[in-house]
Amino acid sequence: MGCSESKIESKTIEPIETKPSPLVTTQRPVNDPQPVRVMENFVLLWYSPNSSKGWENIKTELRKLISYIKIFYDFNECITYINSIRIERVILLVPDMDSWVTPLEKLSQVEKIYVFNDQLNIESFCQQLKTDLDLCELDLINITVFPNPTQMGVTSAELKRQEASFLLGQLMREMLHRLKFENNAKTEFVNFFRIHYAHDEEQLRAINDFETNYRPNKALAWLVRPCFLRRVIQRIERTYEFDLHYKIAFFAKHVCIQMNIFQENNSLAGENKWIVYRGKTIPLEIFENLLKNKSGCLFSISAYFIAEPNKDIAVDFICRRLMTHPERIGIIFEMHIDPAARSIRSPCASLEEVYGSETSEKAGILFSGHTTFRIEAIEEVTEQSKAMWLMKLVLVSDDDPQLLRIALSLRSSDVYTNPLSYLGKLLMEKGDYEQAEEFFLALLLDPSVLNQPHRLSRVHRGLATNYTYKGEYSKALEHYQQAVEHSSVYLPPDHPDFVPLYDGIGNCYYKMGSYQNAIEKYEEAAKILSKASQSMNEQLTSDLNTRIANTKKLLSHKP
16 A cells, blocks of 8 residues: 555546535634544544644635545554554555555555654645546445345355345445425535534535535436535445435436436437446455356446446556455456346446537446346456456346346335335344444434334334344343334234234343243234134244243253
8 A cells, every 4th residue: 555656547427517506604613523423435534643734724725525534642542443444445644654554555545654743745635536546436436236046155144135235235226216205305415514514515516516506307417416415426336325315316216207308218228238347446355256157147337337338448447446455356247238128227338328419438337236147147347457357247137038037026015105114124134233233223313203103113023123134132132122112003913913023022132141031922922823824824833832932941951
């Protein structure tokens, strides 16, 4: 790592000219408060053991690139903070490469470390930092694959995690497709981001401009504009922070509508088939588990992204990333686009349409988030004397039989009426228990959930299941009991929906060593089940009877 000269030739999403609105601000103290929450992919941490002299002169320039900036005077505090980061990428500024700095280079959350001292030219440094951030941002896109269940060398738990990751992306695009946002969505959006960017005058100007001048037919212009909105979208497409998804959902819907208009107007006409390229690097372990030997599987990219007909741009991007991260694997995505393969949920448009006729020299395609392809082939190749992998992808339409089979569960009436509960379930199946917990706890503050007992019951059951996975049985028990309480408001006491709740309570008591209470709850579940007439009851009844017998045996041997 460190600061090395480089030029980025890989094409990022470039801005369309818009006029910023004037900003009216009040005088703020010298020590600006930090934002309430990190809203972007990067945090800039500056270790300055002596003082932050000169900080006020350069913070404005740095914040044009990274909004969240934090200064440390003690290196132990700096290390502790870096180790606590699990989502963002760290840009670290240090006065010199002391021995404590070197181990930080190996941390996955540390993107780059720069020597930052009085001899540094700030203008040149900011140019280099922008280049490096652009390169990293291009690589920070999630990819998911719906695996072949017979794949060798991958555990069943890993296959389940891959399935959940793919379905999560598909559910996000289903929810956007169905979305009907409130009339005050834009006002809530503006107020929310004003709070979180209160420390950043440049982004406040952009927020004011959005409030005054945004129109639905200008959504794509705002998508490609280098300001807070693009940064937030680039983050949440990777992190699945659902509260932020809801804040910007009206905007994402406008983008989807505008891209569909371009698509319907034959945006990609004039060619029988497009072939475009995009580069990415990933760790070897992820490549082995997620992509290798996956021919015939469905593949999706979570983010809005641009792919271009010039393969050399993708190759050059990979080579530049491998210079910084030589331990990673370079992949060239070769995307075959048949204009007849249309997707209403994930439309795509030519760059000529996106940027307008005055920039007709731009060649390539802008894809929506969660665009889905089929993997046709994967082969190892050599480009610029470097070993890489070439993955041939074919765009699939919404009516693709394989995709329809996979997405069928997402279009059920249960998921349609309770999509958030299903989102939490998928997070748990992915193994993201901390994020699932945060997600469910946030739902408990949502007025639309608090006013609906059946929704409250589902959320508490989700929390109970999540805590059970984490081995926190007392917390799980508390939420199972609350799920029973809320379910009792709208269900008769012998309804089959109580069976998994009583079974879950019994399991918690069992794990906590309270065997008598466990037996009582197992028996209560079995009693309800005996009155029902569902085909699955026979196996479930057998399982409950086995648990009752085993628990009674343990109870008889308990001193």
